[in-house]
Amino acid sequence: MAEPIVSVRNVSRRYPGGVTAVDNVSVDIMQNEFFALLGPSGCGKTTLLRMISGLDTPSEGHIFIGGEDMAFTPPNKRPTNMVFQSYAVFPHMTVADNVAYGLKVTGVAADEIKRRVGEALEQVKLSHLADRKPDQMSGGQRQRVALARALVKRPKVLLLDEPLSALDAKLRDDMRLELTRLQQEVGITFIIVTHDQDEALSMATRIAVMEKGAIRQLATPAELYEQPTSRFVADFIGKVNLFEADVVSQKGKAVICNAKGLGKMNLTSDKACGAKVTIAVRPEKLKLARVAPKAEGLVKTEAKVRDVGYFGDWSEVVADMPNGQPVSVNVQNDKRDGNTGLKRGDKVWITWAPSDSLVLTE
Amino acid sequence: MAQQLKPGTGPLEFGNRRWLQSLFAATIFVLYLPILVLIAFSFNEQNRGGVWKGFTLENYPKAWNNQSIFDAMVNSLTIAVITTLVATVIGTMVAVMMWRFRFPMKPAYEAAMGLPIVIPEICMGVALLLFFNASGIMNFFSHLIWPLNLSTIIIAHIAFCFPFVAIVVRSRLVGFNKQLEEASRDLGANEWQTFTQVLVPYMKPGIIAGALLAFTLSLDDFVITFFTSGPETVTFPVKIYSMVKTGVKYEVNAASTVLIIITIVATVLAMKLQSPEKAGH
Numbered sequence: 001m002a003e004p005i006v007s008v009r010n011v012s013r014r015y016p017g018g019v020t021a022v023d024n025v026s027v028d029i030m031q032n033e034f035f036a037l038l039g040p041s042g043c044g045k046t047t048l049l050r051m052i053s054g055l056d057t058p059s060e061g062h063i064f065i066g067g068e069d070m071a072f073t074p075p076n077k078r079p080t081n082m083v084f085q086s087y088a089v090f091p092h093m094t095v096a097d098n099v100a101y102g103l104k105v106t107g108v109a110a111d112e113i114k115r116r117v118g119e120a121l122e123q124v125k126l127s128h129l130a131d132r133k134p135d136q137m138s139g140g141q142r143q144r145v146a147l148a149r150a151l152v153k154r155p156k157v158l159l160l161d162e163p164l165s166a167l168d169a170k171l172r173d174d175m176r177l178e179l180t181r182l183q184q185e186v187g188i189t190f191i192i193v194t195h196d197q198d199e200a201l202s203m204a205t206r207i208a209v210m211e212k213g214a215i216r217q218l219a220t221p222a223e224l225y226e227q228p229t230s231r232f233v234a235d236f237i238g239k240v241n242l243f244e245a246d247v248v249s250q251k252g253k254a255v256i257c258n259a260k261g262l263g264k265m266n267l268t269s270d271k272a273c274g275a276k277v278t279i280a281v282r283p284e285k286l287k288l289a290r291v292a293p294k295a296e297g298l299v300k301t302e303a304k305v306r307d308v309g310y311f312g313d314w315s316e317v318v319a320d321m322p323n324g325q326p327v328s329v330n331v332q333n334d335k336r337d338g339n340t341g342l343k344r345g346d347k348v349w350i351t352w353a354p355s356d357s358l359v360l361t362e
Numbered sequence: 363m364a365q366q367l368k369p370g371t372g373p374l375e376f377g378n379r380r381w382l383q384s385l386f387a388a389t390i391f392v393l394y395l396p397i398l399v400l401i402a403f404s405f406n407e408q409n410r411g412g413v414w415k416g417f418t419l420e421n422y423p424k425a426w427n428n429q430s431i432f433d434a435m436v437n438s439l440t441i442a443v444i445t446t447l448v449a450t451v452i453g454t455m456v457a458v459m460m461w462r463f464r465f466p467m468k469p470a471y472e473a474a475m476g477l478p479i480v481i482p483e484i485c486m487g488v489a490l491l492l493f494f495n496a497s498g499i500m501n502f503f504s505h506l507i508w509p510l511n512l513s514t515i516i517i518a519h520i521a522f523c524f525p526f527v528a529i530v531v532r533s534r535l536v537g538f539n540k541q542l543e544e545a546s547r548d549l550g551a552n553e554w555q556t557f558t559q560v561l562v563p564y565m566k567p568g569i570i571a572g573a574l575l576a577f578t579l580s581l582d583d584f585v586i587t588f589f590t591s592g593p594e595t596v597t598f599p600v601k602i603y604s605m606v607k608t609g610v611k612y613e614v615n616a617a618s619t620v621l622i623i624i625t626i627v628a629t630v631l632a633m634k635l636q637s638p639e640k641a642g643h
Contacts, residue, residue, distance in 0.1 A: 053548055076548070082548045090546075091564070
């Protein structure tokens, strides 16, 4: 495997007053990766990004960039550049001057600046707006200026702090594709910080899910979604139904769990007999039926529809099990006659294959 | 019947209320009529007496050729320019310091900084006079050649002008996005480049507005100047005071009109640079 371009080693960041924003984090980020730091607000993801950029320094630990320990190197001496959440486009400069700024202050020759600024604006499709002032531009355009301004420096690593959060939904989709395209085009490592799981899942090659200053799971998007290792990750990435259960018997990796309101089911896990576990099932893995299904070996429960949320191409049906626990089921609206035909109070049967469930402990 | 709104007006449109309109008219009358009379009489033919005798431009060259008025004007402008330069630099530095740093006793320091604004001018004048005399500063400077003999006045003016600059620049800085500084550092600029190329351009409207404010404050200051001037030095406001004691000559009106125009131009510029459209950048 290639050398990591960014290697974070046992990094902690503590603030005076006892708050620990980042707690002993180690992570390797590879060349040309599109890496996402994902987590709820306050999980330390932005602090970690800022420490990689040099805008903050760790209380402990090392940060290697390109093999060199740069934990205490000032930001202007690092081969990283950042796209800020507020874009931070200089308001008193034109677009071209904004992009040229990072080259001017480091003494790049004027003709080279001109050429590289032209290229960078081309890359983000802003050549026609080179002489505009930022206050005459939309949020999406300002974001492109911020991108061009960072890319023109040819950093080894591009850092993006919540780059899409200030854009409206349509623009966000466009920009997501745009970022993926740019990353492939320029071939450098992107590290993106986001609280939006859709953003991380759709763009990143690997995702580190953070909680309370620590990385809870580091995996590819599909692994995170289908094989979460903890209740937190399962719950944070996408929607999930969680059921409390006990392991009642174990034979190798085959276990039988007794879940509240669902009864016994055969699952695969390495948990020992007697362990308290959580069984997680994604809403799209569940099936709805009006009558009791006859198939054997499925997990089944009766339920009463509480709410139907219509999302166009799919609907979310929330139904209460007899013990009162709500279960979410996603139903594809693949017929023109519209929705599921279900309404509040309808009795339904919910089934799923035991192999679609996950056994989690935390 | 319950009170009704007029068609096509909102509940907060006060402009059509009679009593407010009359109050406004009275205010304008008291504030600006005297100034208009002063300007009008600067074009009066007869030199004294307060009776309109006919239009003339004579008073302007007369004021210009009056050596003592001219000298006083040159003194005032010199003091104002030097004061503006120094007070703007100090005031801007104070503003940046109060905006950026946290330090012990900061609220007390901020209050002390604003003291020259709230303290009665007469107190400050007397205090400075006593200080200059007791320390020998007055004696030292008043025997030097022009413009060094204006030093005591300039020091006093800087002392009461820089807080105004600091307040104006500080209020401008409130809207500054600190990520701009971070972006500058991230893009390869050092601290000094970041200060001169990002922070200063952002503060510029505030700095210019503060400088113009300092200029007008210094130019027309009477009380503090009166106390801190040496025996030989006369500024324009002090000169006018001594002239009107012996009856108003219309060349004083002419010179005053020039001063008013300088002040108005400076004020309008200051307001323009502080206007919301500019500040929004």
